[in-house]
Amino acid sequence: MARALHDPLIRAWAWLLALSGISTALAVAVSKGLLSGAGVTIGGAAILILAWAKANVILSRYLGLAQAPFWHRGFRITLGLYAALLLGLYLIG
Amino acid sequence: MSDTELQPPAPAAYEPPSVLDELPGDLMMWVLIVSELLVFGAGLAAFLGVRITDPLGFAEAQDALHRTAAGINTVVLVTSGFFAALAVRMAEHGRKAATRGWLAAASALGIVFLVIKVMEYAEKASHGIGVETNSFFTFYYLLTGFHAAHVVAGIVILGLVSIRCTPRTVEVGAAFWHMVDLVWVLLFPVIYLLR
Numbered sequence: 001m002a003r004a005l006h007d008p009l010i011r012a013w014a015w016l017l018a019l020s021g022i023s024t025a026l027a028v029a030v031s032k033g034l035l036s037g038a039g040v041t042i043g044g045a046a047i048l049i050l051a052w053a054k055a056n057v058i059l060s061r062y063l064g065l066a067q068a069p070f071w072h073r074g075f076r077i078t079l080g081l082y083a084a085l086l087l088g089l090y091l092i093g
Numbered sequence: 094m095s096d097t098e099l100q101p102p103a104p105a106a107y108e109p110p111s112v113l114d115e116l117p118g119d120l121m122m123w124v125l126i127v128s129e130l131l132v133f134g135a136g137l138a139a140f141l142g143v144r145i146t147d148p149l150g151f152a153e154a155q156d157a158l159h160r161t162a163a164g165i166n167t168v169v170l171v172t173s174g175f176f177a178a179l180a181v182r183m184a185e186h187g188r189k190a191a192t193r194g195w196l197a198a199a200s201a202l203g204i205v206f207l208v209i210k211v212m213e214y215a216e217k218a219s220h221g222i223g224v225e226t227n228s229f230f231t232f233y234y235l236l237t238g239f240h241a242a243h244v245v246a247g248i249v250i251l252g253l254v255s256i257r258c259t260p261r262t263v264e265v266g267a268a269f270w271h272m273v274d275l276v277w278v279l280l281f282p283v284i285y286l287l288r
Contacts (some may be wrong), residue, residue: 009182013175016278017168024164027286031156040288047282054171054278062178062271063126064117071116082134089141090287093148 012061016054023050044090052083118264126272129243133236133276137283140232147228152288154229157222159213163285166209167277173202174274177251177267184263192263196255199270203248210241233284240276247273 004010026043029035035043056076059065065072116123144151180195217223217230224234247270254266 009175009178012178013171016171016174020164020167020171020278020281023282023286024160024167027160027282027288030288031160044287047286051279051282055275058171058174058271058275058278062174062274063268068115068117070112082138085138086141086283089138089145093141093145093151 008061008066012057015057019050019054019057023047026050041091045087048083048087048090052079055079055083118268119261122265122268126268129272129276133240133280136232136236136239137279140236140283141287143228143232150227151229154227154233155285155288157217157220158233158285159216160285162209162213163281166206167281169202169206169209170274170277173199173206174271176202177270181260181264181267184258184260189258192258193255196251196263196266199267200248200251203244203251203270206244207241210237210244236280236284240273240280243273243276 005014026035026047030040030043056079059075059079060072065075113120176195176199180192180199183191183195222230224231250266250269254262
C-alpha cells in the first residue's frame, strides 16, 4: 500500500478522485441550501479552482508533461489564464 | 581534379535538441489535443458568457441535471484514464498481453460512461427536455454530445492500438483518451456544478 502511494500514476489517480469528490460535495452543499449568499459564489470559485487543479494533474501525469518542463510551463500558464477567464465570466454572472 | 574535390565531406554541424523533442508522444497528436481543447474551451467560455444574460434561468435548468450520475461518470473517466496510462507503462516494458488488458479495461469504462450518458439523455427526453428547450440545454446537448462523440472515437482508437500494439501507438492512443478526460474535468464543473 505504502509502495503504491509512491507511484506517481496512482497518486495522480487518487488526487483526481479526491478533487472530484470535493467539487461534487461543494455543489451538493450549494444545491441543498447549505451555502448561501457569498458562500455560493466562493463555492463556485472553489469548484473552478479544483477543475484547474484536476486539469493540471492530467497534463502533468497522465499526458506526461511533467517530463517536459518547457511545455509543462506553457500549458500551465495557458490553462491558468483560461481558468481565470472562466472565473471572471462566472463572477460577472 | 582539384584538391578541394578530394577532401572528405565536412561533418554535419551539431544541432542542439529542439524543445519539440522534449514533447512526449507524437507532435501531431498534440496539435489535435490543442485544437480540441480550443474548441471545447471556446464552447465553455460561450456557455458562461450566455449565462450572464440569464443566471436564474441557467440555475433552474441546471437543477434538472443529474449531478450524481455526472459525478459517477467523472470517477469512471479518470479511472479509465489511469488504466490507459498503465497500458502505456506496460507497452514500454514490452508486456503486450498486459497492455491489451489495460486498454480493454479503459475501453470498458468508456462504454460505462456512454451508457450512463445515454440514460441521462433518455431521462431528459422523458421530461420533454430537448436541444431547443432553452439556451442552457442547447449548450448542454452540444457540449456533452460532442464530448460523448469523442469518447466513442477514443474507444475505437484504443481498440485499434491494441491490435497494432507498439509503445508508440499505445502512447498516441492513450494521449487522445487523456484529452477526452481533460475536457470532461473542465466540462463537468462548468455545466453540472457551477451555480
